[in-house]
Amino acid sequence: MTATTTAPVAAPDVSTRPRQPSARLRAWATRAPLLPALIFMIVVTQLPFVATLVISFFDWNALYPDARHFAGLANYGDVLTDPDLRKSVWTTILLTVAVVLASLVLGLALALLLDRRFKGRGVVRTLLIAPFLVVPVAAALLWKHVLYNPEYGLLNGLLHYVGGPQPDWISNTPLLAVELSLIWQWTPFMMLILLAGLQSRDQQQIEAARVDGAGDWQIFVHLTLPHLRRYLELGALLGSIYIVQNFDAVFTITSGGLGTANLPYTVYQSFYQAHENGLASAAGVLVVIGSIIIATFALRVVSSLFREEVGRA
């Protein structure tokens, strides 16, 4: 134990006494295994973002490369005033909030159901995880063609049995259609996180509360929910990070039509189809700013859980 703790402590002395190359060497030897991964990440993820930032200040349509010129914040002005782009900001928020909230509530209900002992619990758990393990594009195709199809989709097929209406799901409620498919995929994710939270509860405390005459509801409100708070936060934040970026479902189910284009889809479209490089970059930077806001909170939650784990070990 002493050998490992003295090495890092000795390291600061090195800077004041440069005559000891062996200590400095040892510090670098400790760092060396880290460097490939660190350098790789900086080059592959940070450099392109810096480039995006630079491009976002240029008026640049790829079809007219000679007309490229510095435009200051004009692209940001365009993104924020263009009604289509403004709408896609709003769509992104709506989509993310709806999917995260619905899958959190459903996930919590399922986690509570799964937290009790019953026959076939393992099987039910497996059935519930499965939607998360369908390739996202395949899941989107499944919902679009096999479930939503107004003529022979399963939803209208089942409605047919009870004499219900035969709605055209995607045309009537396009955003809801995208949201439902995502809720189906993300509920298992929330359930898994919340189930882990439930299983880390202090059972003795719950027993004690029960002995003191607390009912199931009281235990849920006063003990379980406060304990789950950070797991709920974590699920909400991680879910937000993934769903803000969603491309697959929007691209597949509606191709961004019918008012379902979210920011990632708009960024994709504005440079891949409209070749508006500057505009696309400005929209991309805005997505990043939004993500940074969410991520700051996410990092805080992860770090508090993390410190608790380290503290416990």
Place this chain on the structure above:
Amino acid sequence: MSSTVAAVRSRRRTGGATLGLLAWLAGIVFFLPIAWMALTSFHSEEDAATNPPSFAASLTLDGYREFFGAGGGASPWPALTNSVVASVASTLFVLLLALPAAYALSIRPVKKWTDVLFFFLSTKMLPVVAGLLPLYLFAKNTGLLDNIWLLVILYTSMNLPIAVWMMQSFLAEVPVAIIEAARVDGARLPTVLARVVAPIALPGIAATSLICFIFSWNELLFARVLTGVVAETAPVFLTGFITSQGLFLAKVCAASLVISLPVLAAGFAAQDKLVQGLSLGAVK
């Protein structure tokens, strides 16, 4: 007194049975679309497109034959091969980079190792669209467009933060005392790693690899923008699959199921560690 206790117990038991039934119901509802997809994939196109649905139609492998190119459509094999190359190669690169990094963040931690760990995590929160255009322009100008190895590099960067976090938490579970003891006994570092660290950390490393594999296999946006005819992956193939005007439900179900099978298999294999990976190691 004892009778009321018994009454409470039996009430709790019937309540438990109801809730168990409810759980089963929820499981079936969530699984229904997948079950229906599987059943439809074995139906003929005519039987697949009926209302009310034909549950008991005769089974056929035509959907699968069509998917694998029997009907004159494009063969899925190049796309499947590309997906295997992109997922497996990127996962190997991730292991190669993440294992030493995780070692330097857990067993022999560098100074400020938590800051480094959080730097890795923060890169995961940078959205894909943040760097998509420059990557596209870079690929176009260097001739890397439609090259599967570009995807391998990008998928490596996409999964590396998750892998570093997971492996760090798995390696941190190896008791320092055991490593110290082996060292005192004169074991050299490679021996310690192979004989002491590996057996404890191996299940975690396996689960990490499976999760990286899943994320790479699923990825669409990079693949859609940066590949074309040659390097097309399975998800891109799937998006371009429906071009014919005729009936295609059985074919689509077969295709979706085949392309999802590796993910379902990997996911169930890594089930226990799935939460830990998806929550970036925050939940155990």
